[in-house]
Amino acid sequence: xxxxxxxxxxxxxxxxxxxxxxxxxxxxxxxxxxxxxxxxxxxxxxxxxxxxxxxxxxxxxxxxxxxxxxxxxxxxxxxxxxxxxxxxxxxxxxxxxxxxxxxxxxxxxxxxxxxxxxxxxxxxxxxxxxxxxxxxxxxxxxxxxxxxxxxxxxxxxxxxxxxxxxxxxxxxxxxxxxxxxxxxxxxxxxxxxxxxxxxxxxxxxxxxxxxxxxxxxxxxxxxxxxxxxxxxxxxxxxxxxxxxxxxxxxxxxxxxxxx
Amino acid sequence: xxxxxxxxxxxxxxxxxxxxxxxxxxxxxxxxxxxxxxxxxxxxxxxxxxxxxxxxxxxxxxxxxxxxxxxxxxxxxxxxxxxxxxxxxxxxxxxxxxxxxxxxxxxxxxxxxxxxxxxxxxxxxxxxxxxxxxxxxxxxxxxxxxxxxxxxxxxxxxxxxxxxxxxxxxxxxxxxxxxxxxxxxxxxxxxxxxxxxxxxxxxxxxxxxxxxxxxxxxxxxxxxxxxxxxxxxxxxxxxxxxxxxxxxxxxxxxxxxxxxxxxxxxxxxxxxxxxxxxxxxxxxxxxxxxxxxxxxxxxxxxxxxxxxxx
Numbered sequence: 001x002x003x004x005x006x007x008x009x010x011x012x013x014x015x016x017x018x019x020x021x022x023x024x025x026x027x028x029x030x031x032x033x034x035x036x037x038x039x040x041x042x043x044x045x046x047x048x049x050x051x052x053x054x055x056x057x058x059x060x061x062x063x064x065x066x067x068x069x070x071x072x073x074x075x076x077x078x079x080x081x082x083x084x085x086x087x088x089x090x091x092x093x094x095x096x097x098x099x100x101x102x103x104x105x106x107x108x109x110x111x112x113x114x115x116x117x118x119x120x121x122x123x124x125x126x127x128x129x130x131x132x133x134x135x136x137x138x139x140x141x142x143x144x145x146x147x148x149x150x151x152x153x154x155x156x157x158x159x160x161x162x163x164x165x166x167x168x169x170x171x172x173x174x175x176x177x178x179x180x181x182x183x184x185x186x187x188x189x190x191x192x193x194x195x196x197x198x199x200x201x202x203x204x205x206x207x208x209x210x211x212x213x214x215x216x217x218x219x220x221x222x223x224x225x226x227x228x229x230x231x232x233x234x235x236x237x238x239x240x241x242x243x244x245x246x247x248x249x250x251x252x253x254x255x256x257x258x259x
Numbered sequence: 260x261x262x263x264x265x266x267x268x269x270x271x272x273x274x275x276x277x278x279x280x281x282x283x284x285x286x287x288x289x290x291x292x293x294x295x296x297x298x299x300x301x302x303x304x305x306x307x308x309x310x311x312x313x314x315x316x317x318x319x320x321x322x323x324x325x326x327x328x329x330x331x332x333x334x335x336x337x338x339x340x341x342x343x344x345x346x347x348x349x350x351x352x353x354x355x356x357x358x359x360x361x362x363x364x365x366x367x368x369x370x371x372x373x374x375x376x377x378x379x380x381x382x383x384x385x386x387x388x389x390x391x392x393x394x395x396x397x398x399x400x401x402x403x404x405x406x407x408x409x410x411x412x413x414x415x416x417x418x419x420x421x422x423x424x425x426x427x428x429x430x431x432x433x434x435x436x437x438x439x440x441x442x443x444x445x446x447x448x449x450x451x452x453x454x455x456x457x458x459x460x461x462x463x464x465x466x467x468x469x470x471x472x473x474x475x476x477x478x479x480x481x482x483x484x485x486x487x488x489x490x491x492x493x494x495x496x497x498x499x500x501x502x503x504x505x506x507x508x509x510x511x512x513x514x515x516x517x518x519x520x521x522x523x524x525x526x527x528x529x530x531x532x533x534x535x536x537x538x539x540x541x542x543x544x545x546x547x548x549x550x551x552x553x554x555x556x557x558x559x560x561x562x563x564x565x566x567x568x569x
Contacts, residue, residue: 108456
């Protein structure tokens with residue numbers, strides 16, 4: 001249920017503007033990989049190219065290859081819809097569908113792919129997904145209530161439940177805790193720790209302590225200046241990046257000297 | 260220490276606040292007063308017709324026998340207009356908001372808005388002089404092939420000046436209202452929800468079904484109700500297009516009449532009780548419109564919990 005991602009010579013453009021330049025990275029399955037770096041360095045942009053969500057923005061395009069267990073996401077005939085159903089995403093701000101109940105939110109992605117599902121199967125899937133997102137005990141008595149009535153942290157876990165309900169190969173998280181309080185953040189971090197047993201998890205974070213706590217490997221992105229493209233500066237074991245980085249810029253960033 | 264205490268306040272700002280609140284209160288009261296005034300006028304003026312002996316009313320069988328066929332006619336014309344205009348308007352609005360390239364979208368939106376600026380008498384003239392003539396072969400076809408349905412029973416009107424033609428003209432007239440309102444609603448769908456759907460592997464159409472339409476549902480209902488209001492009350496276009504007559508089930512024969520057109524056509528030569536009868540007809544239209552809007556409110560609030568506003 002988890003695949004590796006290999007990115008080769010990836011450039012990301014917004015129309016003519018080169019936003020991210022020449023990224024080469026291998027993301028291991030069943031592990032957590034964190035992207036860190038200052039604002040505007042292209043880490044979120046890069047994350048979105050991993051499930052082709054950047055295409056939502058008009059004019060965005062890429063050059064290069066992203067291989068999911070060897071299959072190029074940008075190969076000819078590859079449908080972005082299929083890509084996204086295999087590579088789930090959790091966003092910065094919790095975004096459960098406000099017009100749907102908690103139960104329907106969890107089933108939203110599944111209903112797209114697999115129309116025929118008995119009520120029993122659906123109930124089992126809802127429970128399994130919500131348990132997987134550590135949310136079941138809090139919402140089991142109000143599955144028919146709207147998802148927008150939950151707290152921010154609960155909503156974010158509902159979004160994670162919705163993402164894992166479709167059993168994706170990879171889960172991408174774009175600053176999933178930046179809108180949450182510390183307690184909710186802790187709950188999500190615990191959850192990320194459990195998710196890596198089954199999934200390939202990639203997380204973008206501004207919070208270096210968070211990267212240090214949850215990830216196995218860390219990638220540091222940086223820009224040379226405004227208007228310049230973002231680059232992958234250094235990538236390695238989280239422990240190495242934080243204690244013994246080989247590039248000066250990484251050391252400055254993780255030790256808090258800039259950013 | 261200076262002596263700025265909590266009790267001194269910026270005089271100007273407070274005065275502005277008071278003026279503004281008084282102005283909004285006055286505006287709100289004015290609307291209620293106008294509405295109440297119209298209702299009162301209608302009731303007082305309609306009263307003689309409602310209590311008059313049946314033989315004095317046009318047709319000789321009382322007010323109820325006079326009014327119900329044109330109530331039905333009004334509803335038929337409005338329903339035809341809505342059935343045609345709603346799906347087209349939502350389709351156009353979705354095209355503009357989510358499918359069309361940006362440059363085309365703004366141009367198209369502008370053209371649609373222009374449709375709303377055309378006076379209704381022009382629509383009426385177009386319907387009577389052009390559409391009715393061009394569409395009558397289609398009515399013949401309907402009469403020949405679907406004539407077993409009561410609504411398409413022949414013989415079709417040779418002039419094409421039927422309630423169906425009137426409904427089609429009305430649908431063109433309400434199209435821009437529904438389109439521009441729903442377009443604004445669709446554009447306001449939060450990007451977050453659209454991206455949530457896309458990230459789950461939804462196609463564009465599935466994303467619209469999951470995020471855009473449910474979010475816009477109250478707005479769609481309101482837009483349709485505004486369109487319905489115009490269709491119910493439209494006078495000139497119907498008066499010009501429809502060759503009116505007694506209530507008939509067939510939509511492609513001449514016949515049927517709407518309340519607004521009935522009032523417009525008869526009012527200039529009316530006198531005495533006839534005036535009261537026409538005003539009573541206006542009162543009935545007022546009540547219908549009110550009822551429709553109350554139903555719309557109810558539909559919107561029924562799912563308030565899930566509206567996305569919380």
